[in-house]
Amino acid sequence: MSTDIDILKDVSTEEYKYGFTTDIEMDIAPKGLNEDIVRFISQKKNEPEWLLESRLKALRHFLKLEMPRWQNFELPPIDFQAISYYAAPKKKAKYNSLDEVDPELLATFEKLGIPLSEQKMLSGVAVDAVFDSVSVATTFKTKLKELGVIFCSFSEAVQEHPELVKKYLGTVVPYTDNIFAALNAAVVSDGSFVYIPKGVRCPMELSTYFRINAQNTGQFERTLIIADEGSYVSYLEGCTAPMRDENQLHAAVVELIALDNAEIKYSTVQNWYPGDKEGKGGIYNFVTKRGICKGVNAKISWTQVETGSAITWKYPSVILRGDNSSGEFYSVALTKNKQIADTGTKMYHIGKNTRSRIISKGISAGHGQNSYRGLVQIGSGAENARNFTQCDSLLIGDECGAHTFPYIESKNNTAMVEHEATTSKIGEDQIFYLNQRGIDTEKAVALIVNGYAKEVLNQLPMEFAVEAQKLLAISLEGSVG
Amino acid sequence: MLSIKNLKASVEEKEILKGLNLEVKPGEIHAIMGPNGSGKSTLASVLTGKENYEVTAGEVLFEGKDLLELSPEDRAREGIFLAFQYPVEIPGVSNINFLKTALNEIRAYRKQPPIEAKEFLRLLKEKQKLLEFDTTLANRSLNEGFSGGEKKRNEIFQLAMLEPKLAILDETDSGLDIDALRIVSRGVNKLRSSKNAFIIITHYQRLLDYIVPDYVHVLYNGQIVKSGTKELALELEEKGYDWLKEDAQETTLKPSFQ
Numbered sequence: 001m002s003t004d005i006d007i008l009k010d011v012s013t014e015e016y017k018y019g020f021t022t023d024i025e026m027d028i029a030p031k032g033l034n035e036d037i038v039r040f041i042s043q044k045k046n047e048p049e050w051l052l053e054s055r056l057k058a059l060r061h062f063l064k065l066e067m068p069r070w071q072n073f074e075l076p077p078i079d080f081q082a083i084s085y086y087a088a089p090k091k092k093a094k095y096n097s098l099d100e101v102d103p104e105l106l107a108t109f110e111k112l113g114i115p116l117s118e119q120k121m122l123s124g125v126a127v128d129a130v131f132d133s134v135s136v137a138t139t140f141k142t143k144l145k146e147l148g149v150i151f152c153s154f155s156e157a158v159q160e161h162p163e164l165v166k167k168y169l170g171t172v173v174p175y176t177d178n179i180f181a182a183l184n185a186a187v188v189s190d191g192s193f194v195y196i197p198k199g200v201r202c203p204m205e206l207s208t209y210f211r212i213n214a215q216n217t218g219q220f221e222r223t224l225i226i227a228d229e230g231s232y233v234s235y236l237e238g239c240t241a242p243m244r245d246e247n248q249l250h251a252a253v254v255e256l257i258a259l260d261n262a263e264i265k266y267s268t269v270q271n272w273y274p275g276d277k278e279g280k281g282g283i284y285n286f287v288t289k290r291g292i293c294k295g296v297n298a299k300i301s302w303t304q305v306e307t308g309s310a311i312t313w314k315y316p317s318v319i320l321r322g323d324n325s326s327g328e329f330y331s332v333a334l335t336k337n338k339q340i341a342d343t344g345t346k347m348y349h350i351g352k353n354t355r356s357r358i359i360s361k362g363i364s365a366g367h368g369q370n371s372y373r374g375l376v377q378i379g380s381g382a383e384n385a386r387n388f389t390q391c392d393s394l395l396i397g398d399e400c401g402a403h404t405f406p407y408i409e410s411k412n413n414t415a416m417v418e419h420e421a422t423t424s425k426i427g428e429d430q431i432f433y434l435n436q437r438g439i440d441t442e443k444a445v446a447l448i449v450n451g452y453a454k455e456v457l458n459q460l461p462m463e464f465a466v467e468a469q470k471l472l473a474i475s476l477e478g479s480v481g
Numbered sequence: 482m483l484s485i486k487n488l489k490a491s492v493e494e495k496e497i498l499k500g501l502n503l504e505v506k507p508g509e510i511h512a513i514m515g516p517n518g519s520g521k522s523t524l525a526s527v528l529t530g531k532e533n534y535e536v537t538a539g540e541v542l543f544e545g546k547d548l549l550e551l552s553p554e555d556r557a558r559e560g561i562f563l564a565f566q567y568p569v570e571i572p573g574v575s576n577i578n579f580l581k582t583a584l585n586e587i588r589a590y591r592k593q594p595p596i597e598a599k600e601f602l603r604l605l606k607e608k609q610k611l612l613e614f615d616t617t618l619a620n621r622s623l624n625e626g627f628s629g630g631e632k633k634r635n636e637i638f639q640l641a642m643l644e645p646k647l648a649i650l651d652e653t654d655s656g657l658d659i660d661a662l663r664i665v666s667r668g669v670n671k672l673r674s675s676k677n678a679f680i681i682i683t684h685y686q687r688l689l690d691y692i693v694p695d696y697v698h699v700l701y702n703g704q705i706v707k708s709g710t711k712e713l714a715l716e717l718e719e720k721g722y723d724w725l726k727e728d729a730q731e732t733t734l735k736p737s738f739q
């Protein structure tokens with residue numbers, strides 16, 4: 001009989017289920033990164049001059065930067081000139097209704113479980129689907145419009161609501177923030193835009209579905225969400241990509257702005273192609289996500305379930321500027337085979353009585369490496385700031401790794417910062433206990449992992465919590481027993 | 482129902498069971514007693530298929546099937562249940578969700594459809610009542626933060642829910658308070674039928690006042706060295722195990738009770 005280590009050594013080699021490609025005529029920019037390409041993208045999108053200028057400024061800055069070196073993994077060299085920065089389905093740059101969308105594209109999203117025709121939609125969820133560089137369809141637009149809620153693609157927002165975009169774009173994540181933020185600001189392809197007017201509680205989940213299809217392209221979307229005073233919105237993004245032997249770069253930027261008494265809940269279920277067993281291929285998921293609680297009593301909550309990507313490298317953060325504002329970060333990151341995750345959060349306490357809560361659950365299987373990296377910063381004016389951090393690691397097998405890098409910087413002695421961390425292994429005894437009740441090892445591992453991640457999964461909207469549970473189970477399926 | 486013949490088993494090269502024989506028929510209750518370290522829990526582990534226990538000789542038939550060929554989960558699905566001496570905690574997994582999963586796995590094995598939500602709830606209520614098992618415990622995470630006694634009661638609650646053919650209780654009585662012992666025993670007596678059987682491992686004769694065994698066996702140094710009726714338990718309570726130790730030297734040479 002094998003030991004639990006043998007059983008679980010390469011648990012998790014189940015084939016990636018979203019790895020198919022779609023054959024569709026594409027408009028693809030030539031590979032390479034220079035001012036002409038940036039002009040080309042901007043022109044394709046019929047952008048105003050100010051946006052082109054800001055792209056060019058970002059590009060010039062980007063070209064001066066070097067790759068960071070502080071991460072806890074070996075970053076393979078990325079040839080930015082070998083990537084195409086624009087790929088779009090040929091038919092149309094903008095769709096007025098679903099009837100105009102290539103049926104092949106709609107079929108792709110069906111296949112991914114994201115039906116875009118409204119009658120088939122999950123009730124209460126409006127979806128924006130982004131295929132390579134452009135938004136394909138946004139559902140429930142009219143219904144939202146009645147409430148004054150704007151939910152559209154980023155490109156459309158640039159055309160239809162330039163004043164809002166201009167006012168907020170780059171205010172939370174400036175192009176100078178980091179190399180990938182600079183890159184994104186230069187070549188941003190599309191993304192989602194949300195504006196919730198004063199006092200409106202958005203009645204449905206807003207959701208964006210990102211799909212990379214074309215080869216040798218990157219995806220550089222930008223998401224901008226503004227919750228005006230006293231408003232509420234819950235937003236969810238999901239992502240998949242075909243299986244390819246080359247690595248593909250995904251460098252998105254997400255900016256959230258919550259004004260007085262507003263609340264934004266942002267959930268991610270990330271399932272980009274992770275690469276094969278040997279670590280060949282897969283997405284580099286290098287994303288900058290940050291929110292600002294600009295007003296009093298504002299609240300921003302990040303929830304992420306990260307199961308995909310060859311490398312996940314991101315720190316969804318909250319700037320707690322308004323007094324009494326609060327920030328939350330709930331994360332499950334699962335790495336298997338040769339996957340790497342270096343993720344966590346930063347909470348910047350600036351206002352008085354600001355609170356933050358960090359719950360991070362890392363799961364490593366196979367040769368997966370999982371690092372939690374977090375910063376809790378308490379400014380000198382942040383009277384009575386409170387932080388609670390719980391950072392757990394679960395190991396499946398003997399060849400994976402878990403690491404934690406918690407940083408605390410406090411300039412105010414009224415602050416209270418609590419940090420708890422645990423590392424555990426799935427025990428042979430736990431699996432045997434479940435076996436003894438008739439549950440096989442694969443299901444037992446799924447049960448244990450879902451139990452471990454429960455506190456985070458509970459934060460997700462209902463429909464997605466179930467999906468995420470299945471995703472965790474599927475991700476761990478493999479050559480058990 | 483269960484037939485164990487000349488069973489020898491080792492852990493890490495060390496022989497623990499040294500030729501054990503036992504015959505259990507439907508409707509019977511067998512008590513197994515014996516000093517610490519004699520191999521009682523090992524027997525339970527071998528019967529339920531825990532890894533690292535290597536069977537070196539002998540055979541075990543369960544309802545005519547070669548039990549040792551089956552995976553641990555299939556043994557459970559065939560109807561063998563072990564109430565663990567040390568139940569583990571599984572954080573975040575709700576007791577009820579776990580029980581439903583277990584029940585449905587067992588049903589699927591028997592080609593039965595998953596249990597309906599309503600029926601499951603009814604069953605849950607019925608068994609909770611039978612064992613006076615606290616609803617809040619049933620709703621909590623599996624054994625997480627349970628007291629020692631609560632864990633033991635949860636084992637018996639699971640037993641009641643899963644209705645196995647053969648239940649092995651490994652020192653379920655240790656850690657139970659006097660009232661709980663009475664409640665658990667009453668529950669076991671109600672679950673008893675002519676179709677199922679129990680193997681009860683215990684150190685204390687008191688449990689056997691409540692659950693009256695048909696046979697009492699003494700396991701010593703990996704073998705059953707003496708078998709009798711419930712009077713044997715009383716005798717052990719009085720005299721301890723020393724008087725059996727000399728016998729044991731002899732019995733190793735000839736097959737013991739079947």
Ligand SMILES: Nc1ncnc2c1ncn2[C@@H]1O[C@H](COP(=O)(O)OP(=O)(O)OP(=O)(O)O)[C@@H](O)[C@H]1O
Pocket residue numbers: 492493497515516517518519520521522523524533566
């Ligand atoms: N995994 C193991 N590794 C090494 N030795 C073991 C292992 N499991 C059991 N043993 C040894 O086998 C012997 C029998 O243990 P077992 O747990 O079966 O005893 P027991 O009769 O149940 O005792 P108790 O009454 O104390 O519960 C002991 O000497 C024990 O140390």
Ligand SMILES: [Mg+2]
Pocket residue numbers: 521522523566651652
């Ligand atoms: Mg024991």
